[in-house]
Amino acid sequence: MRFSDFDQRLAALDALPVHRGRLMRVWLNGKALDLGTRRRSSENFLPLKLRAAVPALTSELDGLARVCSEHVGSDGSRLLVELADGQMVESVLLPRDGLCVSTQVGCAVGCRFCMTGKSGLLRQVTSMEILAQVVLARRLRTVKKVVFMGMGEPAHNLDNVLEAIDLLGTEGNIGHKNLVFSTVGDMRVFDVLPRQRVKPALALSLHTTKAELRRHLLPRAPRISPEALVELGEKYARDTHYPIQYQWTLLKGINDGDDELDALVRLLKGKYGVLNVIPFNVAEGDDYQRPDSDRIHEIVRSLRSRGVLTKVRNSAGQDVEAGCGQLRARAVGAEHVVRLHRKHGDRRPPPDRPDEAFTASGSS
Numbered sequence: 001m002r003f004s005d006f007d008q009r010l011a012a013l014d015a016l017p018v019h020r021g022r023l024m025r026v027w028l029n030g031k032a033l034d035l036g037t038r039r040r041s042s043e044n045f046l047p048l049k050l051r052a053a054v055p056a057l058t059s060e061l062d063g064l065a066r067v068c069s070e071h072v073g074s075d076g077s078r079l080l081v082e083l084a085d086g087q088m089v090e091s092v093l094l095p096r097d098g099l100c101v102s103t104q105v106g107c108a109v110g111c112r113f114c115m116t117g118k119s120g121l122l123r124q125v126t127s128m129e130i131l132a133q134v135v136l137a138r139r140l141r142t143v144k145k146v147v148f149m150g151m152g153e154p155a156h157n158l159d160n161v162l163e164a165i166d167l168l169g170t171e172g173n174i175g176h177k178n179l180v181f182s183t184v185g186d187m188r189v190f191d192v193l194p195r196q197r198v199k200p201a202l203a204l205s206l207h208t209t210k211a212e213l214r215r216h217l218l219p220r221a222p223r224i225s226p227e228a229l230v231e232l233g234e235k236y237a238r239d240t241h242y243p244i245q246y247q248w249t250l251l252k253g254i255n256d257g258d259d260e261l262d263a264l265v266r267l268l269k270g271k272y273g274v275l276n277v278i279p280f281n282v283a284e285g286d287d288y289q290r291p292d293s294d295r296i297h298e299i300v301r302s303l304r305s306r307g308v309l310t311k312v313r314n315s316a317g318q319d320v321e322a323g324c325g326q327l328r329a330r331a332v333g334a335e336h337v338v339r340l341h342r343k344h345g346d347r348r349p350p351p352d353r354p355d356e357a358f359t360a361s362g363s364s
């Protein structure tokens with residue numbers, strides 16, 4: 001269900017914009033639809049036709065998504081969320097009142113190090129299903145920040161994601177810079193986001209400074225060079241006054257070398273952004289490895305000392321062995337898919353030939 005369709009249905013129940021806004025506000029805060037205001041009960045506020053429909057609307061909204069299981073880690077909890085048609089997505093409760101939501105079931109980009117990418121795209125997640133993930137989380141705890149970095153490439157589901165962002169930045173009471181749109185570099189994003197009334201912050205999946213390696217690691221990402229991507233990001237950052245978050249899933253022997261660090265300094269020094277280094281979250285059977293902690297610290301020290309604002313972001317819920325897409329994969333038996341991929345000619349890369357790297361699990 002798209003929000004625009006739901007909104008039309010409310011209008012057909014005699015709901016004026018003020019009533020529709022009120023209903024979305026209480027729903028997005030995890031409250032009952034007919035909750036009254038401080039001064040008035042809903043009988044004195046909502047139109048009769050709308051009030052009569054509240055039970056049916058409530059059960060429809062409750063049916064959008066449900067928490068199938070919760071996996072509590074030391075730094076956050078992962079929720080396996082079942083949608084009305086039985087499809088599964090993941091949401092992650094992040095530290096400091098953050099929430100990571102999924103925008104697609106599966107993903108067409110096919111990043112080599114990501115479990116979600118292995119299933120391909122199964123379907124889009126609608127704007128109401130994205131919002132329902134926020135509602136489920138808010139019933140568990142406070143949510144003040146929503147990052148669109150879960151399963152899926154948000155730019156491939158732009159209309160639904162923009163609708164959800166607009167609602168969260170208005171009726172959902174989330175600060176615009178606390179909504180973070182993540183992309184591998186889809187050009188439409190740079191055209192459309194600056195024109196929105198709710199402009200989210202932007203996270204760009206960089207992962208390497210080498211164009212050829214990037215094409216390999218992110219096989220169906222747009223063919224844009226890392227330099228051009230950073231240039232577009234810098235313009236958006238300067239226009240919105242929000243720093244860009246550059247995402248870098250750190251893979252041992254692939255993108256953790258001194259050559260990458262030197263190139264990163266050339267690329268990002270002086271830019272209005274922060275580099276989020278995300279050490280790869282290794283799961284059983286993965287071909288990629290996580291660098292050891294000494295190397296991770298060395299990388300961060302080196303970049304910071306040379307003028308690149310760098311943070312280490314561990315994939316929340318690692319200690320429950322649940323990188324992006326892994327819970328869903330376990331739930332639907334997608335390990336089978338991985339085995340099939342390998343059977344059809346995948347090879348573990350020799351450490352000195354990263355361009356030949358192939359499948360792995362986990363994600364940024």
Ligand code: SF4
Nearest residue numbers: 107110111114117152
């Ligand atoms: S890392 Fe993100 S863009 Fe890449 S396959 Fe996974 S979900 Fe898609």
